[in-house]
Amino acid sequence: MENISSIHLQEVVLSSSDPKISTQISKLEKAGKLRKIASRIYSSNFEDTPGDIVRRNIFTILGRLYTGALLSHRSALEFKPTSADQLFITYSYTKKITIPGITLRFLEGPGPIEGDNPLSGELYASQQERALLENLQVSRRPGPESKTLTLPEVEERLEQVIRVKGEAGLNELRDRARDIAEKLGMHSEFEKLNKLISALLNTKPSKILSSPIAVARALGAPYDPSRISLFEKLFVELKQRQFRDSPEKNATTQSFRNFAFFEAYFSNYIEGTVFELEEAKKIIATNTPLPSRDEDSHDVLGTYQIVSNRTEMQQTPATPEELLDMLLYRHKVLLRARKSKNPGAFKDRNNRAGNTFFVDHELVKGTLIKGFDYYNALDDPFAKAVYMMFMVSEVHPFLDGNGRIARVMMNAEMVNAGQTKIIIPTVYRDDYMGALRKLTRQQDPGPYIRMLQRALDFSETIVGENMDKMESLLERSNAFKEHDQGKLKIIKQ
Secondary structure (H helix, E strand, O other): OOOHHHHHHOOEEEOOOOHHHHHHHHHHHHOOOOEEEEOOEEEOOOOOOHHHHHHHOHHHHHHHHOOOOEEOOOHHHHOOOOOOOEEEEEEOOOEEEEEOOEEEEEEEOOOOOOOOEEEEOOEEEOOHHHHHHHOOOOOOOOHHHOOOOOHHHHHHHHHHHHHHHHHHHHHHHHHHHHHHHHHHOOHHHHHHHHHHHHHHOOOOOHHHOOOHHHHHHHOOOOOOHHHHHHHHHHHHHHHOOOOOOOEOOOOOHHHHHHHHHHHHHHHHHHOOOOOOHHHHHHHHHHOOOOHHHHHHHHHHHHHHHHHOOHHHHOOOOOOHHHHHHHHHHHHHHHOOOOHHHOOOOOOOOOOEEOOEEOOOHHHHHHHHHHHHHHHHOOOOHHHHHHHHHHHHHHHOOOOOOHHHHHHHHHHHHHHHOOEOOOOOOHHHHHHHHHHHHHHHHHOOHHHHHHHHHHHHHHHOOOOOOOHHHHHHHHHHOOOOOOOOOOOOOOOOO
């Protein structure tokens, strides 16, 4: 029952059979404190439209005016009106009622059962298993007027269950759905659900599946759809831009190796493998790790071994399978001394950096395979390098060494096309990481692309047969400084 003294404080007030409440509503309406916005619905809000008020309070309205109603079918999975402003409710009769902002589609059927979710007042929502069964009923109306989601949408929700809860979670869902189907007589709907689940678990032919995400799962290559969406945004941005040519100037073996030394040095420094420059030179010159820092030394050696080998760095993937093979081979070389990090193998558990969670370990291969499609559709070498580096970094396919491998893969694109490789110097680390985070979290590719363009402008200046002269230029460019000690300078020669 409404509290009479608080009626005028509520945004939505509903008519009542209680004479006291009814009288109070009438008085407040006459006094201009309430206005009627629909049959049996009043509001103290005189500013917003009736439609906005109703949509904001729809569950409260349903729970008070339609006792025992059940938010069902697609509405029990979406918890919002369709794009046609329709909400589907299982009730004691079939009827369509239009109120401001929403059309209520009442469908005659069984009321709430054990396990259905209480929402507001006497309103419930179908539990997930029941809602999935309801969405496998036949619907005569298409699109947003349909009470059911499309079959691909149902498949994607099932695939998401596997992604979050594993195969055991999907099997538990099937068991609960079977019990509900027995209670409600939804046997044909359960048969459809059972076939979909079996196909996803690869125990029945996958030809019945239509969602790309679900098909990929059934074929053993499930992927992260949110990452693919992000890769698409980067791809679209890259396709809309023109990038200048930047021919490789370190054409001789000596100058290529000089550049590769600093490339390996900075790439490891960024990841926390910090050496004095003279120590790193000694490791490379002698091909021998420092006794006190064996694993760190091997990281530098492994990186240098890859990036100083022009033949290796000219290799880029032509197929998704080649992409996976190259990643595994290069990772094995780079981290060969860190046995605990499974060199040459994709991660077997999830990893994160701060608040960023990378792709689930079970979705690594599928996400790389799916992401390869966008890479393959790019033509410009800089665009391919930019895309490749972000894709590998964002998937984070290994337990360790992901940043270094991502930069190796980026520069292989440049070498393959006869372009200048890109160095990310110590002083530029925060710009680099910040641009990556902005793309990941805000889905804004602009700063990331501009960051690498500036890094390329800088890298084009690092040229020469004499390593000491290269080092001198890097010092004058502030390359060795921390980000709070200076800014990157580009010194044209």
